[in-house]
Amino acid sequence: xxxxxxxxxxDCAEGRAANLPCNHSTISGNEYVYWYRQIHSQGPQYIIHGxxxxxxxxxxxxxxxxxxxxxxxxxxxxxxxxxxxxxxxxRVEADSWGKLQFGAGTQVVVTP
Amino acid sequence: xxxxxxxxxxxxxxxxxxxxxxCEQNLGHDTMYWYKQDxxxxxxxxxxxxxxxxxINETVPNRFSPKSPDKAHLNLHxxxxxxxxxxxxFCASSRINTIYFGEGSWLTVV
Numbered sequence: 001x002x003x004x005x006x007x008x009x010x011d012c013a014e015g016r017a018a019n020l021p022c023n024h025s026t027i028s029g030n031e032y033v034y035w036y037r038q039i040h041s042q043g044p045q046y047i048i049h050g051x052x053x054x055x056x057x058x059x060x061x062x063x064x065x066x067x068x069x070x071x072x073x074x075x076x077x078x079x080x081x082x083x084x085x086x087x088x089x090x091r092v093e094a095d096s097w098g099k100l101q102f103g104a105g106t107q108v109v110v111t112p
Numbered sequence: 113x114x115x116x117x118x119x120x121x122x123x124x125x126x127x128x129x130x131x132x133x134x135c136e137q138n139l140g141h142d143t144m145y146w147y148k149q150d151x152x153x154x155x156x157x158x159x160x161x162x163x164x165x166x167x168i169n170e171t172v173p174n175r176f177s178p179k180s181p182d183k184a185h186l187n188l189h190x191x192x193x194x195x196x197x198x199x200x201x202f203c204a205s206s207r208i209n210t211i212y213f214g215e216g217s218w219l220t221v222v
Contacts, residue, residue, distance in 0.1 A: 032209070043116075043202050043213030044155065085153070099168060100211060102155035 004088045009107040012082075018075040020106055022088030025069040030092050033064060034100070035073045037084040044087065044102075047073065078110045115139050116214040118203045124220045125193055133188045133217045135203030143167075144186040145211070146178060147202040155202070161186055193221045 005023040012018040024033065034049040048055055048062045050071075055062040061074040075082055085105040118135040125131050137144060145168075146158040160168035164180040175191045190197060198221045203214040 034209075036211075038155075041216075043204070043215050044211075046210045046212070049209060099157050099160065100155075101157075104154070 004090060004103055006086070006088050006103065006106045008104065009109070012075075012078045012108060012110050014080060014110050014112050015077055018078040018082065018108060018110070020073040020075075020086050020088075020108065021070065022073070023070045024088070024090045027068050027090050028092075031090045032092070033062065033068075033071045034089045034091060035060070035062065036087045036089065036100070036102075037082075038087070038105070039081075039084040047086075078108075080110050080112065082108065083110045084108060115212050116203055116205055118201075118214040118217050120217060121215065122218045122220075124222060127193055127195060127221055129193050130189070130191045131193060131219070132190070133201055133203075133219070135186050135188070135214060137184055137203075137205040137212070139205055139207075139212060141205035141207055141212075142183055143206045144180065144183075145204040145206070146186065146188050147204060147213070149200040149202065149216070151199070158201075159186075159188075190219075195221050197221050 032049050032051050035047040036044045038044045047059050048057055050062045050064055064071045085107050087102050087105040089100050116137045143162045145160045147155050148158050149155045157170050158172045159178045161180045177189045179187045200216045200218050202216050204211050
């Protein structure tokens with residue numbers, strides 16, 4: 001699976017959009033971009049995933065560049081409960097055995 | 113209802129002891145996992161089971177033995193516990209594109 005690069009940390013004001021970048025310059029054509037987050041003392045939580053089109057669900061939006069070498073997770077209206085470590089992961093969707101390779105992630109702190 | 117539940121949530125035990133962590137999922141998934149999160153917060157897969165068969169074993173010491181009595185359960189037994197086994201252990205289950213994690217079991221070996 002391709003390696004990803006994320007900033008170590010970022011702050012966001014409550015109510016504002018949080019834009020979390022991720023670089024994955026060695027991504028392969030059949031690899032998807034996944035985002036998970038881990039709130040303190042909880043298990044990781046799936047957020048969203050995509051291949052090349054932008055995706056949106058009730059939690060977030062995922063913007064993938066045309067060359068697929070980077071992506072941005074957008075939390076449209078950050079709340080204090082969004083404070084967590086956010087992980088960007090690339091993997092082949094058909095790999096149903098679920099070998100997610102977590103990096104260090106981005107520690108997001110949402111402030112009042 | 114909790115989708116992936118694991119017990120105990122906290123476990124403090126002495127070196128050399130044998131302990132087990134239990135995991136159950138009520139999502140009807142065929143695939144279950146054990147992940148380990150160490151003190152540096154890195155999450156790493158340990159085992160993956162599909163339909164009760166071992167699929168992934170990430171060079172975990174033989175002291176760790178997963179047991180899957182049925183598709184809904186994947187238990188982790190650890191023999192001869194060492195200080196370095198102290199970590200948070202997460203059970204998980206999945207369909208193809210989404211993995212659901214339990215809340216974790218905090219293991220402290222003293």
